[in-house]
Amino acid sequence: MTKRLSGTQKQQILEMLKLGASRHVIADKLGVTPGQVSAVAAHLTMGTYTRPPEPAPGAGSSQFSPASREAKAPGLPPSIPPASGIFVGLDTSDETPVYWNPASEEGSANPHVLILGESGYGKTYATSCLLAELANSNVPSVIFDYGQGFSPETLDPVFRDQARPVHFELSRDGIAINPLEIFPVDIHGPATVAQRIADTFARVYPRIGVQQHAAIRRAVLEVLADSGIKQHDRATWGARPPHFRNVERKLADLAEQPASPVRRVALAAASHISTLFVFDTFRSTGRKLSWNDLIGPQEAHTWILQLGGLESSVERTVTEFLLWNLIRFVEARGPGKLRCFVVLDEAHKMSFSPGSPVEKLLREGRKFGLGLILASQQPEDFSPVAFANTATKIVFQVSDERGVISRKLSRKTKNREIGLAAADVITKLPRGSAYVVTENAGRIVTISSFEQRLARWSRPELRQFALSRTKEAQEDA
Ligand SMILES: Nc1ncnc2c1ncn2[C@@H]1O[C@H](COP(=O)(O)OP(=O)(O)OP(=O)(O)O)[C@@H](O)[C@H]1O
Numbered sequence: 469m470t471k472r473l474s475g476t477q478k479q480q481i482l483e484m485l486k487l488g489a490s491r492h493v494i495a496d497k498l499g500v501t502p503g504q505v506s507a508v509a510a511h512l513t514m515g516t517y518t519r520p521p522e523p524a525p526g527a528g529s530s531q532f533s534p535a536s537r538e539a540k541a542p543g544l545p546p547s548i549p550p551a552s553g554i555f556v557g558l559d560t561s562d563e564t565p566v567y568w569n570p571a572s573e574e575g576s577a578n579p580h581v582l583i584l585g586e587s588g589y590g591k592t593y594a595t596s597c598l599l600a601e602l603a604n605s606n607v608p609s610v611i612f613d614y615g616q617g618f619s620p621e622t623l624d625p626v627f628r629d630q631a632r633p634v635h636f637e638l639s640r641d642g643i644a645i646n647p648l649e650i651f652p653v654d655i656h657g658p659a660t661v662a663q664r665i666a667d668t669f670a671r672v673y674p675r676i677g678v679q680q681h682a683a684i685r686r687a688v689l690e691v692l693a694d695s696g697i698k699q700h701d702r703a704t705w706g707a708r709p710p711h712f713r714n715v716e717r718k719l720a721d722l723a724e725q726p727a728s729p730v731r732r733v734a735l736a737a738a739s740h741i742s743t744l745f746v747f748d749t750f751r752s753t754g755r756k757l758s759w760n761d762l763i764g765p766q767e768a769h770t771w772i773l774q775l776g777g778l779e780s781s782v783e784r785t786v787t788e789f790l791l792w793n794l795i796r797f798v799e800a801r802g803p804g805k806l807r808c809f810v811v812l813d814e815a816h817k818m819s820f821s822p823g824s825p826v827e828k829l830l831r832e833g834r835k836f837g838l839g840l841i842l843a844s845q846q847p848e849d850f851s852p853v854a855f856a857n858t859a860t861k862i863v864f865q866v867s868d869e870r871g872v873i874s875r876k877l878s879r880k881t882k883n884r885e886i887g888l889a890a891a892d893v894i895t896k897l898p899r900g901s902a903y904v905v906t907e908n909a910g911r912i913v914t915i916s917s918f919e920q921r922l923a924r925w926s927r928p929e930l931r932q933f934a935l936s937r938t939k940e941a942q943e944d945a
């Protein structure tokens with residue numbers, strides 16, 4: 469005879485049903501019959517269970533319940549006060565708010581977020597929502613935009629109002645940042661800069677081998693020395709660096725010297741990196757990016773660095789040099805609290821290899837107050853370091869035939885069962901809903917829309933705006 473279901477089992481079944489798990493998966497996981505699952509499902513459909521049944525005394529919290537259900541029951545204050553957490557959306561199981569706490573001091577949690585999901589399911593939208601919420605909490609962000617995701621005409625008016633975006637048309641206007649600049653934290657001065665530039669080019673152009681790498685390094689050192697910045701003389705390191713384009717010219721010079729042993733290598737290196745100089749993106753007449761204006765004490769803004777229209781290798785090179793520039797800037801300021809978020813919405817464009825700025829941000833960004841939001845369509849777009857160093861994951865619908873993603877998620881949750889249930893869920897999530905793992909708890913969350921967020925923000929003019937939008941929508945309907 470089948471054993472009667474305990475209160476705890478009923479609760480677990482209900483929660484797995486809400487997670488979208490199938491009858492057979494639930495029966496299998498909980499050691500009950502599919503018929504018993506159907507019976508509970510029928511009660512749910514008929515509305516007999518308006519609330520999950522109380523767990524049996526001493527049963528502890530359910531393995532499928534969010535970490536702090538008692539604090540998250542409807543009507544009670546959220547477990548993390550909004551002042552210290554970023555509102556993500558509503559838990560689909562009980563409509564309670566879910567927060568992401570990037571400044572959490574608990575355990576080894578880092579502020580980084582990994583967003584994964586197929587095209588059109590809401591990665592960019594969710595990112596915009598988080599950035600608006602961050603700006604609302606006075607945390608600025610900088611977005612590297614390669615497409616149309618954050619172009620002025622596509623921005624939601626609520627985002628525009630709340631995130632206070634500032635657009636930089638860098639592909640068109642150029643950037644007044646010089647990769648040859650030596651920062652105080654570049655302890656070996658010109659040698660550090662030369663290595664960084666050669667490494668960056670080698671990551672972007674994989675056909676640059678050891679010899680070409682050495683030729684680029686040499687060219688950088690010579691260019692710096694030509695303008696009086698000498699390796700052996702620290703007093704010269706703070707001088708104004710020469711134009712970046714001189715590196716290409718130097719390589720061309722080396723290639724033209726008939727007696728030079730590096731002639732052929734210099735020629736090959738010059739031809740690889742020449743595309744960057746065709747666009748002449750780094751130029752003193754370009755847009756000035758003063759990180760102080762982003763990270764300083766003023767009202768938080770969201771910088772949108774528009775890089776679309778550049779050749780893809782140039783996009784990557786420019787992003788890497790800009791990231792190095794930002795990293796060096798915050799390192800020079802020393803360790804500090806959360807200062808800024810860096811957003812790579814199309815993370816597949818970037819290298820995650822050891823020594824890359826993205827890897828450095830993932831490993832050390834927290835120390836210097838830099839958080840990273842990475843979004844991409846395929847799990848393969850992210851390195852193992854990216855999976856391991858993002859305490860928060862937002863997974864939209866994605867195919868997971870071999871269970872790779874759900875296994876990775878389960879490793880991040882307190883209870884592996886949650887992650888296993890995710891395997892059944894993440895392939896069926898509707899647009900705008902995501903499996904969110906944060907603070908080691910996994911939940912299905914509806915990412916609240918901008919209109920829904922407006923009601924949560926207290927500014928009266930925004931409320932007014934929300935009302936007018938709702939009215940417009942009603943009129944349209
Ligand atoms: N949480 C949401 N609430 C309301 N609308 C949403 C939500 N998520 C997504 N949408 C709608 O779906 C559209 C597509 O979403 P989005 O651009 O974020 O997809 P994506 O995952 O970034 O796709 P891609 O990989 O192609 O860039 C949005 O423009 C928006 O209209």
Ligand SMILES: [Mg+2]
Pocket residue numbers: 591592593617813
């Ligand atoms: Mg997108």
